[in-house]
Amino acid sequence: MKKTKKERQMALTASIKENPFVTDEELSANFGVSVQTIRLDRMELSIPELRERIKHVAVKTFEDEVKSLPIDEVIGEIIDIELDEKAISLFDVKPEHVFQRNQIARGHHLFAQANSLAVAVMNDELALTVKSELQFLRPVRAGQRVVAKAQVIDRNPEKNRAYVKVVSTVDQATVFIGTFEMYRMTEQSEGDGN
Amino acid sequence: MKKTKKERQMALTASIKENPFVTDEELSANFGVSVQTIRLDRMELSIPELRERIKHVAVKTFEDEVKSLPIDEVIGEIIDIELDEKAISLFDVKPEHVFQRNQIARGHHLFAQANSLAVAVMNDELALTVKSELQFLRPVRAGQRVVAKAQVIDRNPEKNRAYVKVVSTVDQATVFIGTFEMYRMTEQSEGDGN
């Protein structure tokens, strides 16, 4: 059971990594050594105490929240908007947006930027996408900034429709084109249950 | 300065919400009351102590990590796959995926599920989306489970293309149809720099 000190420390590191919420006491029970040994191990490995570990995780989340919350509402940052006419947004491609293998941005992020811009440009915020056609013209990589320009190109008020074209560019080069047929949900018509 | 108890408690709630990492001592200094008063306030408002607050945030993040990491690789859970032929994935729509106003799932989540399934079904994992056409047929709401079925409907090996059709349903009803023209990145052709 009790292998070497090194082995225990390996296991301990793994154990804490997997579940940072474990106390020294629990660890000491798990490894069949005294609490003091665990403490010494943590010192040698410079693993902080429970509370600091938890705090660290919490701070990380807290910072993430600020950046992931707006991301969920509108993907990218809207820098210009004329309701019912046109809008522009920026989206910085980060490592988390690309395929690990080839560093190329995953399509759905470009779509998300374009689609949420199309939603935003509609005066009526209760807008849904009905149809869309997309062209992914050039690969986009981490570190690049995508500029999406949305333009309302047609309207059909009777059918509550509007047509939006979004062109996304990186350094002037067009990387993506999407056309969106949008449905406006004006006041009434909530009776689409389920 | 010292307004009523109610006002202080309001401010206190806001203060903690904004920065959960604040201690009673700091709060007591901010509000010019004793630490005990802060404690009494927390009790009345049933706001837990610092450590519990931090822990709560940390646990939340920790859980998120497990669910957001795979989400970034493949959106939804693949439950069946025949490479180069077809694949099926499930995606449970959660509150974070819908518009707050009308509880309808944002289009890019449905697209992401379909698109990443289309990528996955390609034998070559280095696949990129070139074009696509989407139809959002019925709104999807939080709590519903979307079943996406992808089928490779055509291939063009010379041009390194494949065509994938994805049909997503909720309780047998079709909610989304997408066709994807995919580009296979076989070994060579890495010279598309930037």
Add this chain to the structure above:
DNA sequence: CTCATATTAGTACCAAGTGCTAATAGCGGG
């Protein structure tokens, strides 16, 4: 003035530690 509510103070205690000292165990050499 008196009663009630609000606030402050003070004590004992807890969890999960740090820091430090000291004792003990186990083993390899010589």
Add this chain to the structure above:
DNA sequence: CCCGCTATTAGCACTTGGTACTAATATGAG
């Protein structure tokens, strides 16, 4: 067998950021 060394264990004082509880003091309303 004893020496030296590392590893392990024990024990105590102290720290943070609290809880739980009791008691004293303000303060304002009737």
